[in-house]
Amino acid sequence: MWPSDRAEAPDGGNQLRGRTALVTGGAVRVGRAISLALARVGARVVIHYNSSVTEAATAVEEIRAAGGVAEAQVADLRRIEEVERLVETAGQPFGPVDILVNNASVFPSAPLLDVDPDLWEETIAVNLRAPFFLTRGFGRAMKERGGGVIVNMADLAGLQSWSGYAAHAISKAGLVHLTRIAARALAPEVRVVAIAPGTILPPEELDEDQVQELADRAPLRRIGAPSDAVEALMYLLRADFVTGEVLVVDGGRMLK
Numbered sequence: 001m002w003p004s005d006r007a008e009a010p011d012g013g014n015q016l017r018g019r020t021a022l023v024t025g026g027a028v029r030v031g032r033a034i035s036l037a038l039a040r041v042g043a044r045v046v047i048h049y050n051s052s053v054t055e056a057a058t059a060v061e062e063i064r065a066a067g068g069v070a071e072a073q074v075a076d077l078r079r080i081e082e083v084e085r086l087v088e089t090a091g092q093p094f095g096p097v098d099i100l101v102n103n104a105s106v107f108p109s110a111p112l113l114d115v116d117p118d119l120w121e122e123t124i125a126v127n128l129r130a131p132f133f134l135t136r137g138f139g140r141a142m143k144e145r146g147g148g149v150i151v152n153m154a155d156l157a158g159l160q161s162w163s164g165y166a167a168h169a170i171s172k173a174g175l176v177h178l179t180r181i182a183a184r185a186l187a188p189e190v191r192v193v194a195i196a197p198g199t200i201l202p203p204e205e206l207d208e209d210q211v212q213e214l215a216d217r218a219p220l221r222r223i224g225a226p227s228d229a230v231e232a233l234m235y236l237l238r239a240d241f242v243t244g245e246v247l248v249v250d251g252g253r254m255l256k
Contacts, residue, residue: 001146001147001148001149001188001189001190001191001240002015002019002098002147002148002149003096003098003142003145003146003147003148014041014042015237015238016038016041016042016043016099016237016238017041017042017043018042018043018044019042019043019044019098019099020043020044020046020091020094020095020096020097020098020099021038021043021044021045021046021097021098021099021100021101022045022046022048022086022090022097022099022100022101022138023035023038023045023046023047023048023101023103024048024077024101024102024103024104024130024131024134025048025049025050025103025104025105026045026046026047026048026049026056026059026101026103027047027048027049027052027055027056027058027059027072028049028052028055029201029226030103030153030197030200030201030226030229031047031101031103031104032055032059032226033226033227033229033230034101034103034226034229034230034233035047035059035063035070036059036062036063037230037233037234038099039063039066039068039069039070040066040068041234042068043099044069044070044093044094044095045063045068045069045070045071046070046071046072046073046090046093046094046097047059047060047070047071047072047073048072048073048074048075048086048090048104049072049073049074050074050075050076050077050104053074056072056074057072059072060072069094071093071094073086073089073090077104077125077126077130078122078125078126078130079125080125080129080133083129083130083133083134084133084137086134087133087134087137087138090138091141096141096142096145097138097141097142097148098142098147098148098149099148099149099150099151099237100134100135100138100139100148100149100150100151101151101153101233102130102131102134102135102150102151102152102153102175103153104126104130105126105127105153105155105168106122106123106126106127106168107165107168107203108122108123108165108167108168109164109165110164110165110166110167111163111164111166112163112166115166115167119167120167123167123168123171124167124170124171124174127168127171127172127174127175128171128174128175128178131152131175131178132178135150135152135178135182135192138150139182139185139186139190139192142186142189142190143186143189143190145189146189147189147190148189148190148191149190149191149192149193149236149237150182150186150190150191150192150193151192151193151194151195151233151236151237152175152176152178152179152192152193152194152195153194153195153197153229154172154175154176154179154194154195154196154246155168155169155172155196155197156196156197156198156248156250156253156254157169157172157173158171158172158173158174158175158176158196159173159176159196159246159248159254160254172196175194176194176196176246179192179193179194179244179245179246180244183243183244184244187243191240191242191243192243192244193236193239193242193243193244193245193246193247194245194246194247195229195232195233195236195246195247195249196246196247196248196249196250197224197228197229197232197249197250198218198223198224198248198249198250198251198253198254199214199215199217199218199223199224199250199251199253200223200224200225200226200228200229200249201226202214202223211223215251217253217256218250218251218252218253218256219251219252219253219255219256220251220252221251222251223251224249224250224251228249229249232247232249235247
């Protein structure tokens with residue numbers, strides 16, 4: 001569903017052209033790939049960042065150099081007042097947000113017994129609380145305008161019991177359920193969906209053997225690329241009869 005106040009694309013076939021998209025954590029890694037891909041199909045992209053100042057500026061420059069439209073906005077998603085400010089300001093450059101991609105995330109490695117209050121609070125704040133209040137804020141506005149799509153970047157950890165990443169896994173499980181709750185609450189005007197990637201970009205500290213070990217966990221025997229997450233996103237943005245679903249993109253790893 002899309003708001004009826006936006007003009008149809010000149011080619012009549014690109015639903016995303018001229019839409020305003022906010023991508024949290026949109027300056028680096030998979031978020032950057034998503035930001036660039038949305039710009040390529042004609043969306044006006046607001047790239048959220050926290051500490052990635054240089055990367056955000058570079059992404060905006062790349063989009064503009066290719067003829068696209070982009071701005072960067074800073075917010076510390078650990079702070080609820082900055083989340084609320086982002087809801088208020090993200091639509092100022094290009095108009096109301098039609099597409100929200102809750103991509104920003106932290107990925108602390110710590111089993112249950114090693115999770116202290118500070119790690120817990122930061123993980124839940126970034127991975128779950130911020131998406132909840134961004135979904136609530138933008139979802140309300142989308143519903144009032146008559147349409148929009150929210151995509152939550154979940155994780156296999158939210159569907160499996162990754163004991164070495166306890167806080168992260170719990171936060172992503174919450175994000176999966178937020179997707180389903182919000183899909184019901186915001187229907188029929190707004191669709192809410194999620195993507196659960198497997199190993200798309202492995203942690204930078206892993207060596208070649210460790211990356212291969214991750215690849216071998218999937219039946220396809222390889223890790224994915226940011227383009228795999230982008231293709232899933234593009235499908236979900238255009239799939240008008242899909243809501244509340246979690247699309248797993250993992251090379252078959254869930255099968256094991």
